[in-house]
Amino acid sequence: MRERKKILVIRLSSLGDVLLTYPLLYILKKKEAESEIHFVVKEQFVDAIRTNPFIDKVLIYSKNQLKELKTSIKKNKYEVIIDLQNNIRSRLLYFLERKAKIYRFKKPGLKKFLLVNFKINLLKENPSISLQYIKTIYPDYNSKNLDLYFHIPQDIETKSLQKISVENLNRPMIGICPGSRHFTKRYPVEKFKTLIQKFLDANFTVALFGGKDDFDICKELEINPSVKNFQNENDLLETASIMKKCSIIITNDSGLMHLSSLLQIPAIAIFGSTVKEFGFFPIYDKSIVIENNNLKCRPCSHIGRSECPEKHFKCMNDINPELIFNKSIELIMSNQ
Known part of the structure; x- marks a missing residue:
């Protein structure tokens, strides 16, 4: 045979x-x-x-x-x-x-x-x-309706969800992925703190996600007991298991942004030095990108930089947390 x-x-x-x-x-x-x-x-x-x-x-x-x-x-x-x-x-x-x-x-x-x-x-x-x-x-393939999936073994998902209290499972949860490999792709920590506080004031639980390189930034964002830090040592299956319980994901241009798409969770992706034209935008059609389109210096890199070459970092600094919060509420309401 x-x-x-x-x-x-x-x-x-x-x-x-x-x-x-x-x-x-x-x-x-x-x-x-x-x-x-x-x-x-x-x-x-x-x-x-x-x-x-x-x-x-x-x-x-x-x-x-x-x-x-x-x-x-x-x-x-x-x-x-x-x-x-x-x-x-x-x-x-x-x-x-x-x-x-x-x-x-x-x-x-x-x-x-x-x-x-x-x-x-x-x-x-x-x-x-x-x-x-x-x-x-398949060069003639043109469908924009891509098949999205991410398989998590049941035993791993069950074990991972034990990290979430019953109280938090019964409250709407906002997932935030504050990390990214390069500085110019990361929304500033102080602005994330302001955004997180807005969600807490609106009675949401906030879940933080990241890998081992995101330990410091996730720790700094633990501004309240209702902020749950699920950063881990690059355990992607655990991250995916808990992420599935979120109403939406707010993320930088990062690998976890793409994970949220495969899990079919609506996401708000914050783009700084990179742009959608590079092809690395969320592929889940209910997700949106927030970016500053009023700058002549964007994009300054297709992968990100360690610092802003113009020293002002307006691509991120000019994005108001209030805008992200409002878009988040709109996204949640439209997907209920």
């Missing part, structure tokens, strides 16, 4: 980029139902993909075990390789595979460069990264 067709998908990092592969994986399995799908990812992002029901095997990318990984790829004799990372590191994994049909995600590097450095916007009609991933293999 002929062996099952094997397909290899490569997306090594980062958290958001890995999560954005989910709609493609759904469609891939739907069209290639009898195929075996393997996924290569860096060890620190395994939680983002290991429970995906459409993945048959996860391969770990580690600098210390590259030889073993390359040997495994060679032995599996993949008929199709989908390289969504498309850089030197990912190409070196399969450069000797002559028989495989190879698809590579085409990054709009030049267009990003022109937008960041000369404010020439050739990305106005740029779709979400998730849709771009799909078009890498």
